[in-house]
Amino acid sequence: MKGLTLDEHAAPGVVRLALDLPAPARPAGEALVRVRLAGICDTDLQLAKGYMGYRGVLGHEFVGEVLACDSASWRGKRVVADINAGCGDCDDCRSSDGHHCEKRTVLGIVARSGALAEQLAVPERCLVELPDSVSDEQAVFAEPLAAALHVGHGTALGVHSRVAVLGDGKLGLLVVISLAALGVQPILIGRHTEKMRLVAALCRQTLLEPGLADGDVQACDVVIECTGNAEGIRRAIGLTKPRGMLVLKTTVAGATSVDLSPVVVNEIQILGSRCGNMREAVAALAGGLDPTVLIAARYPLRQGEQAFAHAATRGTLKVLVDPLAG
Amino acid sequence: MKGLTLDEHAAPGVVRLALDLPAPARPAGEALVRVRLAGICDTDLQLAKGYMGYRGVLGHEFVGEVLACDSASWRGKRVVADINAGCGDCDDCRSSDGHHCEKRTVLGIVARSGALAEQLAVPERCLVELPDSVSDEQAVFAEPLAAALHVGHGTALGVHSRVAVLGDGKLGLLVVISLAALGVQPILIGRHTEKMRLVAALCRQTLLEPGLADGDVQACDVVIECTGNAEGIRRAIGLTKPRGMLVLKTTVAGATSVDLSPVVVNEIQILGSRCGNMREAVAALAGGLDPTVLIAARYPLRQGEQAFAHAATRGTLKVLVDPLAG
Numbered sequence: 001m002k003g004l005t006l007d008e009h010a011a012p013g014v015v016r017l018a019l020d021l022p023a024p025a026r027p028a029g030e031a032l033v034r035v036r037l038a039g040i041c042d043t044d045l046q047l048a049k050g051y052m053g054y055r056g057v058l059g060h061e062f063v064g065e066v067l068a069c070d071s072a073s074w075r076g077k078r079v080v081a082d083i084n085a086g087c088g089d090c091d092d093c094r095s096s097d098g099h100h101c102e103k104r105t106v107l108g109i110v111a112r113s114g115a116l117a118e119q120l121a122v123p124e125r126c127l128v129e130l131p132d133s134v135s136d137e138q139a140v141f142a143e144p145l146a147a148a149l150h151v152g153h154g155t156a157l158g159v160h161s162r163v164a165v166l167g168d169g170k171l172g173l174l175v176v177i178s179l180a181a182l183g184v185q186p187i188l189i190g191r192h193t194e195k196m197r198l199v200a201a202l203c204r205q206t207l208l209e210p211g212l213a214d215g216d217v218q219a220c221d222v223v224i225e226c227t228g229n230a231e232g233i234r235r236a237i238g239l240t241k242p243r244g245m246l247v248l249k250t251t252v253a254g255a256t257s258v259d260l261s262p263v264v265v266n267e268i269q270i271l272g273s274r275c276g277n278m279r280e281a282v283a284a285l286a287g288g289l290d291p292t293v294l295i296a297a298r299y300p301l302r303q304g305e306q307a308f309a310h311a312a313t314r315g316t317l318k319v320l321v322d323p324l325a326g
Numbered sequence: 327m328k329g330l331t332l333d334e335h336a337a338p339g340v341v342r343l344a345l346d347l348p349a350p351a352r353p354a355g356e357a358l359v360r361v362r363l364a365g366i367c368d369t370d371l372q373l374a375k376g377y378m379g380y381r382g383v384l385g386h387e388f389v390g391e392v393l394a395c396d397s398a399s400w401r402g403k404r405v406v407a408d409i410n411a412g413c414g415d416c417d418d419c420r421s422s423d424g425h426h427c428e429k430r431t432v433l434g435i436v437a438r439s440g441a442l443a444e445q446l447a448v449p450e451r452c453l454v455e456l457p458d459s460v461s462d463e464q465a466v467f468a469e470p471l472a473a474a475l476h477v478g479h480g481t482a483l484g485v486h487s488r489v490a491v492l493g494d495g496k497l498g499l500l501v502v503i504s505l506a507a508l509g510v511q512p513i514l515i516g517r518h519t520e521k522m523r524l525v526a527a528l529c530r531q532t533l534l535e536p537g538l539a540d541g542d543v544q545a546c547d548v549v550i551e552c553t554g555n556a557e558g559i560r561r562a563i564g565l566t567k568p569r570g571m572l573v574l575k576t577t578v579a580g581a582t583s584v585d586l587s588p589v590v591v592n593e594i595q596i597l598g599s600r601c602g603n604m605r606e607a608v609a610a611l612a613g614g615l616d617p618t619v620l621i622a623a624r625y626p627l628r629q630g631e632q633a634f635a636h637a638a639t640r641g642t643l644k645v646l647v648d649p650l651a652g
Contacts, residue, residue: 092568100568100592154595233586242418242426251587258584260559261577263598266426269480270596272589 002323003057003117004304006048013048013312015058017304024113024121031069031124033079037140038062038115040311040319042170042228042250044108048308052109059116059321060107063139069124080142082126082278083107099275116304118323128278134285140320141291142281144171148178149284150276151224151247159183164217166236167226168195170318171249173294175224176202181289186224187217189235192315198293214238224249230256242266247273294318300325328649329383329443330630332374339374339638341384343630350439350447357395357450359405363462364388364441366637366645367470368496368554368576370434374634378435385442385647386433389465395450406468408452408604409433425601442630444649454604460611466646467617468607470497474504475610476602477550477573485509490543492562493552494521496644497575499620501550502528507615512550513543515561518641524619540564550575556582568592573599620644626651 003021010016026032039061047054060083066074085105086098093101107122108114130139148171157163161184165175168190179186180202187205189212190196196206207217219241225232228250237258240246246268263270296317299307304321311319329347336342352358365387373380386409392400411431412424419427433448434440456465474497483489487510491501494516505512506528513531515538516522522532533543545567551558554576563584566572572594589596622643625633630647637645 243422248586248590251590254587255583255585257581258586259581260574260584260598261580263596264574264577264600265598267598267600269598270589272586272591272593272595274590274593 001118002301002304004059004301004308004321005057006055008055010048012050013045015048015305015308017302021057021117024119026068026121029070029124030121031074031079031127032067032119032121033064033081034067034119035062035064035115035117035323036078037136038321038323039140039144040116040308040321041144044116044308045312047109054109056108057114057117057120058108059114060109061140061143062115062120063130063136063142064115064120066127067119071124074124074127077127078130078139079127080130080139080278080282081107081122081128082275083109083143084275085112085123085126088125097277116301116321118301128282130282131286134282135292137292137295137320138285138290139282141174141294141318142278142285143275144174145178145284145289145291146276146278146281147171147249147274148174148276149181149280150273151175151178151249152182153276154271154273155222155245155247157182157184157222161221162218163187163222163224164189164220164239165224165226166232166239167228167250168192169226169228170294172226173199173317174291175226175249177289177291178284181284181287187220189217195315195317220244222247226250228252230258233258237262237268240266240268243268245269245271247271249273295320298322302326327444328627328630330385330627330634330647331383332381334381336374338376339371341374341631341634343628347383347443350445352394352447355396355450356447357400357453358393358445359390359407359448360393360445361388361390361441361443361649362404363466364647364649365466365470366442366634366647370442370634371638373435380435382434383439383441383443383446384434385440386435387466387469388441388446389456389462389468390441390446392453393445397450400450400453403453404456404465405453406456406465406604406608407433407448407454408601409435409469410601411438411449411452414451423603442627442647444627454608456608457612460608461618463618463621463646464611464616465608467500467620467644468604468611469601470500471504471610471615471617472602472604472607473497473575473600474500474602475507475606476599477501477504477575478508479602480597480599481548481571481573483508483510483548487547488544488567489513489548489550490515490546490565491550491552492558492565493554493576494518495552495554496620498552499525499643500617501552501575503615503617504610507610507613513546515543521641521643546570548573552576554578556584559584563588563594566592566594569594571595571597573597575599621646624648628652
């Protein structure tokens with residue numbers, strides 16, 4: 001089968017379309033899934049640059065249909081899946097969601113072949129069924145949407161909260177869309193007028209960053225950092241009210257130079273936030289949440305390398321890859 | 327009167343004993359307090375190096391007696407005081423403790439003359455009366471003890487929590503003593519066997535840092551960072567369990583280079599924690615908590631410059647300054 005891979009010999013940032021991959025093995029308890037549509041995420045771009053040292057088929061955003069599995073009830077179902085495959089046996093797997101299982105594999109990120117391919121294997125317990133009302137184009141957003149909705153967990157977000165989202169990339173815009181679903185109208189701070197326009201109706205205010213001084217924005221109860229750069233983290237700390245909360249949604253690979261003294265002086269709470277609950281995302285999609293405005297382009301899998309290069313172009317929103325189109 | 331001051335012309339790190347300061351003015355609503363005993367804190371050492379740009383009489387740890395005030399009930403009382411003097415009128419002052427009032431002055435730190443002197447003025451609403459059972463030597467620890475006890479606020483500390491304290495300086499040891507009062511036996515990680523020995527009986531374990539590898543310590547539910555250096559913050563992040571909490575108790579002046587990606591990947595919560603509740607500290611002292619084991623030396627105020635130099639010597643615990651001894 002075809003698949004978009006990172007191999008040992010690849011130059012940093014370069015992926016290769018393999019044409020002759022073996023079909024995935026299906027261990028007991030796992031489902032073989034035919035990919036209907038997959039998305040390229042900024043994490044994929046970082047993985048291609050060497051983050052996590054991953055090698056193999058990329059991709060963790062997908063919608064597919066079950067070709068084979070142990071439980072007859074799943075066969076033929078249209079599904080998305082939690083990308084974290086925990087061991088099922090540790091404290092975290094038993095008492096929580098396995099997202100912090102020390103033995104977990106993660107789809108297309110840690111020791112598990114990803115979704116930018118014709119087929120993949122996923123543990124049955126990770127599968128979430130899609131209702132017919134949710135299109136493939138919506139469903140392919142389920143994973144990043146779950147991560148975006150996850151900002152509502154552990155934070156004191158209320159309809160009266162003053163909330164800022166930093167960054168108008170894919171994740172920042174998806175967080176704005178998610179906040180709207182939670183009844184919160186954020187201030188969005190970004191660098192691209194045309195991207196902010198896509199979600200402006202959901203925002204209390206959109207502010208263009210170059211030229212924005214710290215004093216121009218009133219401090220916020222909750223600040224959600226989605227820029228993934230050191231400057232964003234610095235601004236986010238400055239923008240958080242005393243005893244307010246700063247949610248870090250994006251990883252900045254490597255060391256960042258930050259002045260942490262305002263965190264202590266202002267008694268700010270910083271919350272690292274990663275993956276969310278896929279059922280919650282599917283329920284939100286079924287309830288009418290529509291992230292498809294974020295689609296920038298769609299390529300057949302055979303043009304996967306071009307798709308990846310397009311996604312890596314600065315400022316590009318969601319690039320989809322369609323294995324069914326060949 | 328005599329007072330230990332930072333003046334415009336002082337070289338970095340150098341304080342001067344002024345012999346001819348005017349007695350403090352006493353605005354309406356404030357109490358004139360004679361200092362019985364004062365302590366030197368690491369923040370004082372940092373202020374002397376230029377932190378916050380403070381100029382004037384240093385000192386914010388003290389016990390004293392009220393010489394004059396508007397309310398007759400306070401006269402002659404032995405007191406400690408909240409060092410944060412809020413405006414009394416803003417949201418933070420009305421609904422909380424004024425510790426984040428934007429107009430606050432802070433004793434010996436922000437626009438308010440400090441306690442390393444014979445007398446000082448303090449708002450009456452900041453005063454906390456001392457019971458006779460609490461000695462001056464205990465009471466002079468009330469302010470840092472309040473800050474140490476403050477780690478119990480907003481954190482999920484339980485008797486079964488696995489807790490680590492990083493740093494065996496004054497604050498680290500005081501945090502260990504405070505945790506004991508909360509029923510928690512922490513792991514203490516420090517660099518000085520003789521200092522850790524002072525509180526070893528309160529610890530589950532003490533670990534000497536040079537040579538300690540990250541893998542040598544099992545991850546903790548709560549990690550309390552009291553080293554005030556970048557290496558401590560790095561270790562603290564690595565030592566915090568997924569979905570655990572890291573409490574930052576000390577400010578690291580200036581930018582620190584930190585890899586924040588584990589905060590996101592492990593969904594760690596970082597809580598900045600500053601001043602505490604003075605009533606809580608006095609109640610703990612009255613209940614038998616005894617931090618006097620941390621006293622390293624006691625100087626008369628007339629030897630204040632020597633006291634400061636001693637406190638600035640690496641590894642020194644609490645240095646007290648006694649204005650009554652002249």
